[in-house]
Amino acid sequence: MTATTTSPAASVGEVPSFDVTLRFRRFDPDAANPEPFWQEFTVTAHGTDRVLDAMHKVKWELDGTLTFRRSCAHGICGSDAMRINGRNRLACKTLLKDLDLSKPIVIEPIKGLPVVKDLVVDMEPFFASYREVMPFLIAQGNTPSKERRQSPEDRARYDDTTKCILCAACTTSCPVFWTDGQYFGPAAIVNAHRFIFDSRDEGAAQRLEVLNDKEGVWRCRTTFNCTDACPRGIEVTKAIAEVKRAMITRAF
Template sequence: MITALTLQELDVENVVLRGVIDLVVFRIFRFDPARNDAPTFQTYDLPDTAGMTILDALIHIKENMDSTLSFRRSCRSAICGSCAICANGKNLLACNTQVNDLKKVRITLEPLPGFPMMRDLVVDWEPFFDQYRSVKPYMVARSTPPEKERIQDQKTRKAYDEAAQCIMCSACTSSCPVVWTDGNYLGPAALTKAWRFVADDRDEITRERLAMVNNEEGVWRCHTIFRCTDSCPKKIDTAGSIESLRKKIIWHQLTGRI
């Protein structure tokens, strides 16, 4: 029988957790700009993580071990997108990821990469929402509305069904290596939002929207790395949305519509 103590002494990594290990070491990114010059990692040992999400673990650490730890959370049911963090190099929602599903005895938690750091696991989301606002994330219909609602058939609704699931957690934009090199790139979240309204036939400014993203800081900056799709907690094919936008732009250009 392997005990927790020997495991910690041996510094064993990559061991399948279930049924074998009863202790997980959390290596958490700590940085307080008011007190520290540089970030550090602090470790917290948590026994018995069965049935615990990463967010549960963070709350447990904050309530019982270190009240100075800062992180964002709100709904705890994967709909608000506040608790997106980077765990072992992969962006995910802390609230819908079981600790034991990561199958590691050592879990490194960092703030979302690609955004300015504020404190511990909290990042400044202002650049993200600037990108988001710049693509006009709302329906524009200037024609006179019909007596009741603007009718849409099920097939058309299905075209943007996936893109409409976005909860704006920023896991995709933050996971994008292109965003890490180019702070002006719109990023997958904003582009997926643009696609959501381009694919919606009730929206009446399709050409304006396509012109908005048809530039080198828009759809053409994407390198098709698929980290955005891989990290989306709602399983949206964000890279696919960017490809759909590109296809639509090319089609519009070939037919002389933009």
Template sequence: MTASTAEQTSSSGSKGSEPPVPEGAITVTVKIRRFNTEFDDEPRWDSFEIPALPSDRVLNLLHYVKWYLDGTLTFRRSCAHGICGSDAMRINGVNRLACKVLLKDLLSAGGKPTTITIEPIKGLPVHKDLLVDMEPFFEAFRAVQPYLINYSPEPTRERLQSAADRERFDDTTKCILCACCTTSCPVYWTDGSYFGPAAIVNAHRFIFDSRDEGAEERLDILSDKEGVWRCRTTFNCTDACPRGIQVTKAIQEVKRALLFKRV
């Protein structure tokens, strides 16, 4: 099933034939926050009892619900390998990628069955269930000019860069635009005009690129009242990043570049 399929095939509530329970499976209660803008006035919680192995991922549990228990469940996913960033959601209150979180890491002490809560990421409009509107997030991303800017004549060959210069921004090249960091930020929840951590991370990637000549333009953008100065350094973003990017550090480096006007 592709991401688009998961979004669009949500009209049928029919159940499929459940597969045999695998040996060693435990029964897990999964509580999912549901909301259908066409029919619901308020969100609700639906609970499902699912047989699962400790090695299963949370994404496997969602697939089980959709394929065998309730075909109307809607969520977004694509590669299912932690690369595309499509399946970001709040799992037990923490932003994570459903394809990277293993059931065994959510079990209570002694590996006993537990209740897993799954909600959409916060701060973005909910289309349905776990599917949010990512456009405000990508609008902020586009606003910081996340591409190479160079006004010099194009070289006949590639623009050379030393290993040390490349290492300067290596960490922020890892962003997969999952929005885990941005939607974990309390400032972003309460102020929708804040650029958010992911946009700043992607600006950082080019501000400190020795081949780029657009740093001043981006710094001017980020010095706006809704730019880096809105960050309150709570470290939520760093904790939420599934790629291990030092998001808070990158934001502080952009602040420092603005203060000292050098990059």
């Protein structure tokens, strides 16, 4: 830092701190009158903080009953997907400095799944769809005695969809999923894509059969909300379009 030579007493590289207001949509199933309600908290945060840090501060210092999920807190486990200022984001990957702090940051549970408490939703319908596309390698024949070889080109074919962390940000950003919970949803299709386009996998026909359902890929209305919501930058709508095209080209 060049500043140290001119003003050695100044605290070098001090991170600015400021007050942020968080506005939560809360729900307590054990309350006398279980109705969702809004509640605001103001905490002091640092310029390097993420939304999750501010939420921790609320939970640890102001109100321990605020309920949300998080595990790794570094964008890998996919536990803390929530609706931040109207868009699905991971709280641990959203920096406060990227948000408009002149207004309260609005935090709501992801949409379309039953709310258990505050920001915690029941993920079971989401994982049920995930299991239905058989997210595992299907290969015939004997157990191989050496690894299944794959060229870099074949690996690159489905590279994008291997990045999914199953946070449900995409599925719960989908207007079709909000109104029709039977729809498989973007995440299940992304994970089917990961195997359908894997040259070592032999279950593509079965998976396409599953997704050719009334509630399958054809429900996709290409709103691109999922692509925008994905914290891993997966081009979700593109993957769904590729599955749609595979269904047509492989059928004939």
